[in-house]
Amino acid sequence: MREVQPDxxxxxxxxxxxxxxxxxxxxxxxxxxxxxxxxxxxxxxRLERARYMLVNRPWDVMYExxxxxxxxxxxxxxxxxxxxxxxxxxxxxxxxPRAHCWRNKCKLAETQWIEMPxxxxxxxxxxxxxxxxxxxxxxxxxLAYVRVQGANTLIAGRLVRMEPxxxxxxxxxxxxxxxxxxxxPMDIYFVPAVPPMGRRSEQEKARMRKQLxxxxxxxxxxxxxxQTKH
Amino acid sequence: MKRVAVVAGGxxxxxxxxxxxxxxxxxxxxxxxxxxxxxxSISDVDNHVCxxxxxxxxxxxxxxxxxxxxxxxxxxxxxxxxxxxxxPGTAIRTAWxxxxxxxxxxxxVSGFEKQGEVSSAKANEFIALAxxxxxxxxxxxxYTGYYAAMEARHMYLYGETEEDLAMIAVKNRNYSLDNxxxxxxxxxxxxxxxxxxxxxxxxxxxxxxVLDCCLxxxxxxxxxxASQKHAKKITDTPVWITGLGLGSDMMRPGDRPDNPGxxxxxxxxxxxxxxxxxxxxxxxxxxxxxxxCKVAARTAYKMAGIKNPLKEIDVVEIHDAYDSSxxxxxxxxxxxxxxxxxxxxxxxxxxxDGEIPVNVSGGLEGFGHPVGSTAIGQTVELFWQLRQEIxxxxxxxxxxxxxAEIGLNHSHAGxxxxxxxxxxxx
Numbered sequence: 001m002r003e004v005q006p007d008x009x010x011x012x013x014x015x016x017x018x019x020x021x022x023x024x025x026x027x028x029x030x031x032x033x034x035x036x037x038x039x040x041x042x043x044x045x046r047l048e049r050a051r052y053m054l055v056n057r058p059w060d061v062m063y064e065x066x067x068x069x070x071x072x073x074x075x076x077x078x079x080x081x082x083x084x085x086x087x088x089x090x091x092x093x094x095x096x097p098r099a100h101c102w103r104n105k106c107k108l109a110e111t112q113w114i115e116m117p118x119x120x121x122x123x124x125x126x127x128x129x130x131x132x133x134x135x136x137x138x139x140x141x142x143l144a145y146v147r148v149q150g151a152n153t154l155i156a157g158r159l160v161r162m163e164p165x166x167x168x169x170x171x172x173x174x175x176x177x178x179x180x181x182x183x184x185p186m187d188i189y190f191v192p193a194v195p196p197m198g199r200r201s202e203q204e205k206a207r208m209r210k211q212l213x214x215x216x217x218x219x220x221x222x223x224x225x226x227q228t229k230h
Numbered sequence: 231m232k233r234v235a236v237v238a239g240g241x242x243x244x245x246x247x248x249x250x251x252x253x254x255x256x257x258x259x260x261x262x263x264x265x266x267x268x269x270x271s272i273s274d275v276d277n278h279v280c281x282x283x284x285x286x287x288x289x290x291x292x293x294x295x296x297x298x299x300x301x302x303x304x305x306x307x308x309x310x311x312x313x314x315x316x317x318p319g320t321a322i323r324t325a326w327x328x329x330x331x332x333x334x335x336x337x338x339v340s341g342f343e344k345q346g347e348v349s350s351a352k353a354n355e356f357i358a359l360a361x362x363x364x365x366x367x368x369x370x371x372x373y374t375g376y377y378a379a380m381e382a383r384h385m386y387l388y389g390e391t392e393e394d395l396a397m398i399a400v401k402n403r404n405y406s407l408d409n410x411x412x413x414x415x416x417x418x419x420x421x422x423x424x425x426x427x428x429x430x431x432x433x434x435x436x437x438x439x440v441l442d443c444c445l446x447x448x449x450x451x452x453x454x455x456a457s458q459k460h461a462k463k464i465t466d467t468p469v470w471i472t473g474l475g476l477g478s479d480m481m482r483p484g485d486r487p488d489n490p491g492x493x494x495x496x497x498x499x500x501x502x503x504x505x506x507x508x509x510x511x512x513x514x515x516x517x518x519x520x521x522x523c524k525v526a527a528r529t530a531y532k533m534a535g536i537k538n539p540l541k542e543i544d545v546v547e548i549h550d551a552y553d554s555s556x557x558x559x560x561x562x563x564x565x566x567x568x569x570x571x572x573x574x575x576x577x578x579x580x581x582x583d584g585e586i587p588v589n590v591s592g593g594l595e596g597f598g599h600p601v602g603s604t605a606i607g608q609t610v611e612l613f614w615q616l617r618q619e620i621x622x623x624x625x626x627x628x629x630x631x632x633x634a635e636i637g638l639n640h641s642h643a644g645x646x647x648x649x650x651x652x653x654x655x656x
Contacts, residue, residue, distance in 0.1 A: 038249040042242040042258040043410040045625070052249040059289070067364060092490075096365045096482065103490050121508060123487065124386070124517055126378035128370065129433035132355035135370040143375050143435075145484045145517065152511065154484030156366045164436065169386040170508045184368045207392075211433040 019062060032056035069099035072113060077187040080177040082118060084151055085111035095151040096185075118175040119193060120148040127164040127208070129215040137223040140164065140215045146173055146190055159190040160230040164212060165205035166196035178230065189230050231330045235461035235468035236654065237454050238267040239610035244413040244449035244598030247346030252282070252293065253300035255450035256340050260301055263452055269464045270454060272301060277334035278308040281321035281341035282602030286356040288344060297340055314360050314643025315549060316476070317341075318605035319650025322639075323474050325455050326652075335457050336464075341607070342450035343600035353446050360644055362482045374443055374552070376483055376645045378435035381554035384518040385437065387504050390557060390572035392437050396428035397575050398553035399441050399595055405582070406592025408624045411607070413445050413598035437554075444551045444594035451607035469616045469637075473534030473653030477525030479515070483645040487516040496524055502568045514568070520555075520646035523562035527640075530651040531564070536636075540565050540586055543653075544634035545615045547608035549642035550593040559640060560588075563651075582629055590615075590629040605641030609652065612637035616656040 033055045040050035067074050073096070076083045084095030089106040095116050100108040125144040128135075135141075142159040144167070159167060172193040181187035240262030242248075242255040250258070264270060278301075280294030290296070298308040313320040318341045328334040345353050358372035366376070384390070404422050406412035423441065431441040454464075461468040480486050487510030499514035515521030527539070536542050548563075550556035557571040565586055566574050574580055580588040591597045591611040594604060614623045615634050621627030639652045 036249070039245075040250060042240070042255075042262055044243060044412075044415065045410050050249070054249070057289075092488070096362075096484070102485075123484075123508075123510075124379045124383035126375050126382055126438075127433070127436040128375050128378075129435060130354070130374065131351070131370050132358055132367075132372045133349065133351035134355065136351055138370060140433075141370060143369065143371060143379060145379060147487070152488035153482070154487065154517075156371055156482075156484060157369050169383055185365050186369055208436060211436065211439070215433060 015062075025058070025060070028057060028059055030055045030057060070097040073097045074183040078181050078183050080181060082116045082148065082175060082188065083113055084116045084148065086114050087111050092152045093150050094153050095148045096153055096155055116151065117149045120146045120151075120173055120175060122146050122159065122167070122169065122171050122173050122190065123154050124169050125159060125167050127167075127212065129212065137219065139219045140212050142167055144173075144190055146175070148175065155185065157185060157188055157190055158230070159192070161191045162196070165200060165208040168197050168199055171197060176230075232332060233458040234326050234329045234455055234471050235458070236471065236609065236613050237456045237461050237464040237468050238263040238270050239453045239613045240266070240451065241411045241607050241610050242450045243411040244445075244447040244600055244607070245416055246413065246446050246448050248344070248448040252288065252342045252344060252450065253297040255448075256297040256342055256452065257300055259340070259450045259452045263454060267465060272303070274336045274460075275303060275338045275454065276306055277325070277328050277337040278303050278306060279321045279325040279328070279337060279339050280308060280310050281312070281318040281339070281606065282310065282343055283312070283314065283317055284343070284356055284601070286359065287347065287353070289347070297342070303338070313648050313650070315551065315601055315604070316641045316643035316648040316650045317602055319639065319641030319652060320476060320648070322453070322606065322609060322652055323476060323650060326471050326474060329455050329457050335460050337455045338452060339455065339606055340450065340452045341603035341605075343602045344448045345446040345600065346448050350446060366482055366484070373645075374435045374438055377552045377555060378438045380483060380517045380645065381437060381552070381558070383516070384554070384558055387507055387518050388569035388572070392429060393425065394572045394575055395437065395442055395553045395557060396425050398550065398556050399428045400425055401575075401581060402550060402553070402556075402589045402593040403441070403596040405590045405629055406596025408626055408629050409592050409597055410625060412592045412596055413447050413449075414592060414596040417445070438552055442553045444599040447598035447600040449598060449600040449603055449607070451603045451610055453606055453609055453613065467617045467656070469613050470655050471652060472655045473530035473536065473651070475526035475529030475533070475651040476648070477522035477529070478648050479520070479522040479646055481644065481647055483517050486512070486521070488512055492521050496521070499524070499568045515562070515646070519558055519568065520562045520642070520649060522646055522649040523559055523640070523642070523651070524564075526649045526651040527563045530653050534653040534655070536653065539563060539638075543586060543636050543638050545590070545612060545631040546586060546588045546638045546640070547591060547612055548588050548593065548640045549604065550589055550595055551599065551642065553595065555642065556588065556593070559642070563638070563640065582631060587631050590631065605639055605650070609639050609654070612639055612654055616654060
């Protein structure tokens with residue numbers, strides 16, 4: 001049996017020193033509390049009052065996460081290359097990549113790396129007016145599922161340089177890289193490859209614009225003018 | 231296999247926040263089940279299956295051990311069943327298997343969730359951890375976004391409007407006003423809403439507005455399953471579980487349009503793909519529908535001997551995390567053909583007096599969605615429906631489906647990644 005070799009560092013970007021205390025600061029301490037009188041009971045029509053103590057208990061974690069056997073996809077993003085994988089048996093193409101084929105007949109055949117074209121088709125999309133905490137300052141943005149040309153899977157990302165009301169399913173897009181990629185799917189983004197197809201009525205467009213007004217105002221008030229990476 | 235019945239059920243109301251702990255809420259639900267079922271004692275329970283969704287929300291691992299000891303069940307067997315939003319439906323399936331196989335005679339299924347200890351934005355992040363965290367989440371994806379994109383595709387293919395979706399939100403939310411366990415009545419202060427309230431509510435992810443989406447909730451519920459031998463001793467009116475199904479689909483919704491796993495399974499649905507759209511290799515379910523639901527439903531119908539679900543099923547509780555998913559699910563449960571979901575709501579067929587009443591409890595939009603409890607709470611509602619007890623348990627009998635004999639419960643996880651169906655009969 002071959003001896004197990006220790007991990008060897010090939011390349012490293014150490015997190016900024018500000019992250020060093022990330023795990024230590026939120027340490028399960030009670031940093032605040034409220035004692036309240038609130039409701040007790042299993043039905044709305046049979047409620048009583050009870051006294052509760054609510055504590056503020058911060059807890060946070062720094063993960064060192066492995067991208068596994070498809071790590072090369074993320075490494076290539078940092079070199080501004082879009083890779084996919086291809087099954088040597090059935091020829092299915094994966095972008096997002098899979099290290100093993102999904103088809104039962106291929107018996108989990110290991111896939112091979114290929115370079116993907118920087119264009120595709122937008123399968124479907126949404127315009128986000130709310131998001132997870134980390135993404136609130138980006139609102140509103142267009143989240144799209146795009147079939148990179150030749151792929152049998154769709155990749156999620158942001159569509160920019162188009163008004164939300166002009167976006168339509170099945171439109172052609174180009175894929176671009178941000179200036180300083182860091183090894184996440186956010187390193188790529190989509191731009192329209194064609195002018196709007198104009199299938200949506202003026203009335204529908206006006207409704208979407210109106211729905212977005214309060215979102216834009218809320219983001220501006222909370223986070224100031226948006227700085228785009230695209 | 232032994233026949234298995236639901237013999238008791240209880241709910242501890244849904245709200246956000248609830249200040250009682252998880253085990254205290256489970257105890258409240260259990261207390262109701264015991265009060266309604268004088269012939270049942272906690273000591274009769276020989277197994278306990280527990281359902282909760284998120285370790286992040288609860289900040290407690292192995293939580294099933296706590297309500298188990300709190301109810302006085304230790305040293306009896308207990309374990310957690312986790313399957314995303316289909317967790318409670320899968321817990322019922324597991325408990326059914328324990329009783330049907332003879333491993334258990336009387337099995338408790340409990341479910342709970344707390345989603346109120348963090349902000350709404352953080353809560354949405356926690357839920358989004360049930361999506362692919364390497365590809366879908368880092369670009370700003372989260373559940374309402376994924377469902378909105380899937381609905382945008384369904385709209386593009388089949389042409390329903392935001393108004394069609396809003397009709398479902400109005401239906402479910404207004405029904406919940408009669409339900410004293412429901413969360414929406416507290417949030418809306420008991421006032422009915424209109425189509426315009428939904429359409430003008432804050433955009434969350436186009437085409438979904440805040441009133442198109444379910445609630446973040448806290449609460450608990452329990453049901454007790456028993457073998458035929460014990461069921462009749464515990465209650466004169468057991469409700470039998472006659473069909474179960476569970477299906478799955480790709481983790482990333484973007485992996486569905488060409489997924490070879492569905493190849494040839496549903497030819498009718500695949501053929502009904504409109505000509506104006508680019509046709510993927512597997513036109514059904516692709517991103518517009520829920521193939522896992524079709525698999526679960528057809529399995530459950532076969533087991534229960536149901537040939538025409540629209541005519542034979544009397545009352546339905548669907549996992550309407552979004553009103554759009556209720557509409558899509560009408561199609562995937564075979565209540566209508568693919569693309570016809572909009573017709574069902576426009577014709578009023580899913581209202582309490584329609585052909586197939588759906589979510590008269592209020593559903594996830596009105597009743598609430600404490601994930602681990604959701605489908606168990608909906609099962610309790612169906613248990614009361616089939617025993618004609620809604621008038622006793624709700625504020626009135628307005629949402630009692632008269633003479634209901636067959637009920638269907640649907641619970642749904644991920645972006646349709648796991649879906650459970652349970653058929654119950656009086």
